Amino acid sequence: MADERRKLRSTAWFGGSGKNAFMHRSWMKNEGHPPDVFDGRPVIGICNTWSELTPCNAHLRGLAEHVKRGVYEMGGLPLEFPVMSLGESNMRPTAMLFRNLASMDVEESIRANPIDGVILLVGCDKTTPALLMGAASCDLPTIAVSGGPMLNGNFRGKPIGSGTHVWKFYEDVKAGRMSVDDFLAAEQGQSRSAGSCMTMGTASTMASMVEALGIAMPDNAAIPAVDSRRAILAQEAGRRIVALVREDVRMSQILRRPAFENAIRVNGAIGGSTNAVIHLIAVARRLGVDLSLDDWDRLGRDVPTIVDLMPSGRFLMEDFYYAGGLRAVMRAMAEAGLIHADAPTVAGPSIGEIIRDAPSYNGEVIRSLDAPLTPQGGIAVLRGNLAPGGAVIKPSAATPALMQHTGRAVVFETIEHYYARIDDPALEIDESSIMVLKNCGPKGYPGMAEVGNMPLPAKLLQRGVTDMVRISDARMSGTAYGTVVLHTAPEAAAGGPLALVRDGDLITLDVAGRRLHLDVSDEELAARRRDWRPPANPGATGYQKLFVEHVLQADEGCDFDFLTGRREAGIPRHSH
Ligand code: FES
Ligand code: MG
Numbered sequence: 022m023a024d025e026r027r028k029l030r031s032t033a034w035f036g037g038s039g040k041n042a043f044m045h046r047s048w049m050k051n052e053g054h055p056p057d058v059f060d061g062r063p064v065i066g067i068c069n070t071w072s073e074l075t076p077c078n079a080h081l082r083g084l085a086e087h088v089k090r091g092v093y094e095m096g097g098l099p100l101e102f103p104v105m106s107l108g109e110s111n112m113r114p115t116a117m118l119f120r121n122l123a124s125m126d127v128e129e130s131i132r133a134n135p136i137d138g139v140i141l142l143v144g145c146d147k148t149t150p151a152l153l154m155g156a157a158s159c160d161l162p163t164i165a166v167s168g169g170p171m172l173n174g175n176f177r178g179k180p181i182g183s184g185t186h187v188w189k190f191y192e193d194v195k196a197g198r199m200s201v202d203d204f205l206a207a208e209q210g211q212s213r214s215a216g217s218c219m220t221m222g223t224a225s226t227m228a229s230m231v232e233a234l235g236i237a238m239p240d241n242a243a244i245p246a247v248d249s250r251r252a253i254l255a256q257e258a259g260r261r262i263v264a265l266v267r268e269d270v271r272m273s274q275i276l277r278r279p280a281f282e283n284a285i286r287v288n289g290a291i292g293g294s295t296n297a298v299i300h301l302i303a304v305a306r307r308l309g310v311d312l313s314l315d316d317w318d319r320l321g322r323d324v325p326t327i328v329d330l331m332p333s334g335r336f337l338m339e340d341f342y343y344a345g346g347l348r349a350v351m352r353a354m355a356e357a358g359l360i361h362a363d364a365p366t367v368a369g370p371s372i373g374e375i376i377r378d379a380p381s382y383n384g385e386v387i388r389s390l391d392a393p394l395t396p397q398g399g400i401a402v403l404r405g406n407l408a409p410g411g412a413v414i415k416p417s418a419a420t421p422a423l424m425q426h427t428g429r430a431v432v433f434e435t436i437e438h439y440y441a442r443i444d445d446p447a448l449e450i451d452e453s454s455i456m457v458l459k460n461c462g463p464k465g466y467p468g469m470a471e472v473g474n475m476p477l478p479a480k481l482l483q484r485g486v487t488d489m490v491r492i493s494d495a496r497m498s499g500t501a502y503g504t505v506v507l508h509t510a511p512e513a514a515a516g517g518p519l520a521l522v523r524d525g526d527l528i529t530l531d532v533a534g535r536r537l538h539l540d541v542s543d544e545e546l547a548a549r550r551r552d553w554r555p556p557a558n559p560g561a562t563g564y565q566k567l568f569v570e571h572v573l574q575a576d577e578g579c580d581f582d583f584l585t586g587r588r589e590a591g592i593p594r595h596s597h
Pocket of ligand 1: 077108109110144145146183217218222224
């Protein structure tokens with residue numbers, strides 16, 4: 022390697038003999054770096070979302086050390102830096118409120134510093150899109166390395182899934198099928214090791230998305246966090262990022278439209294989280310790639326879900342890895358013509374080359390396309406007078422009999438209104454009713470909380486009812502399930518038609534016909550609109566003010582209007 026000596030970005034800091042170069046180098050030397058590491062070699066930023074408040078990412082300090090091995094091996098200089106971490110389990114009101122804020126931290130940290138290429142250490146749900154979005158706006162060579170899922174949950178000899186069993190057990194308690202003591206005893210069994218949720222929730226979905234996009238190394242989706250092969254993957258990513266810097270392969274050269282199309286189809290095959298819809302649109306818009314809600318429906322609608330993982334199915338991420346992982350899924354898809362095989366990847370070979378000979382070891386966990394878990398997986402995008410901007414539903418997690426359903430609305434104006442009313446014995450509701458929740462969209466509940474899968478009323482659970490149609494402008498956890506219509510746009514707080522629904526209105530959900538219809542005349546809706554008042558602004562000052570004023574609707578990815586697009590990583594002016 023003719024040590025190329027293309028002048029890298031970092032040489033604007035570390036090169037030369039002037040006052041500024043002295044400053045930049047001298048202070049770095051207090052970390053114990055020998056002088057020759059500032060000779061123009063690739064400087065790799067390791068963007069770390071490690072935090073003890075983000076349990077799913079708490080092991081990422083250790084993983085960074087393995088990335089560094091790979092960077093050093095190839096003659097690069099690795100420099101680890103922290104960015105805002107977003108822990109799904111602790112952050113209130115919702116980690117999603119801070120996704121765009123973290124993306125700003127990432128973007129500005131990269132641009133402001135002497136960095137030539139970036140490794141994104143991600144895991145818990147929002148950390149993956151936040152870092153991808155920020156890095157995309159800079160557009161340096163970039164590789165995402167996920168922390169990997171926890172070992173399978175296990176409670177009294179049975180597998181239990183992160184999140185999925187919290188929802189299930191809580192319903193069991195409400196229905197009188199499980200004691201509170203047993204419920205609490207399951208806590209430790211659910212979280213047995215370092216790593217992210219081991220269901221096909223949002224974290225596993227996003228780890229799969231980055232692998233499908235080609236912006237992560239092969240097997241990134243599924244290797245458990247504590248499996249030594251996760252550390253090897255990190256080291257290999259460290260090697261590759263140095264090569265990508267030398268070859269000047271930027272993020273925008275990997276994340277083109279075909280890569281997003283592959284990812285959307287893969288989301289269908291894995292029964293991935295609805296949150297991926299919002300995140301991928303946001304990332305695409307940072308890069309200037311045209312990607313819409315309708316692309317999700319058009320590309321994904323005929324993709325069968327073949328991965329039998331919770332919440333849609335039975336197994337967990339450890340099983341998925343041992344069964345062959347995402348490569349086995351993508352191979353089956355490629356053989357059916359569902360993958361753009363020539364899409365490039367950060368690993369070097371095209372995605373088609375990576376998956377061509379991928380073995381599959383367990384036909385129950387990774388089924389064939391002829392015998393899928395759900396024939397039409399994907400994400401269905403619904404439209405109609407109740408959702409002119411679209412709404413989404415995940416058919417693989419829904420009850421088939423409810424996917425064509427007309428029922429009377431039981432309306433909750435806010436989530437607090439829902440909590441106050443849901444277990445009132447006098448509430449007029451039965452299994453044919455449609456639960457409607459308002460004011461939980463991006464602006465209405467700043468951040469768009471994961472409350473769309475409202476638990477059913479206790480009196481119906483006790484009668485054995487397991488699912489009902491639910492409609493809202495909220496999101497739902499990727500670990501959750503049910504016939505749940507989400508992301509209704511425009512949201513109620515922005516004056517969308519959802520705001521006008523009243524108790525007793527007839528609503529028709531027709532997933533096959535992609536329709537969501539409120540059976541109220543246009544005249545009546547116009548009259549109701551005249552009486553409608555926007556809810557009091559819930560974020561009048563501080564960061565929430567910025568959020569509410571600038572967040573885009575769900576169909577546009579919930580980014581801030583001023584953050585879309587690529588600003589690249591030109592060299593900023595001197596600081597002194
Ligand atoms: Fe962090 Fe699920 S709570 S990945
Ligand atoms: Mg979540």
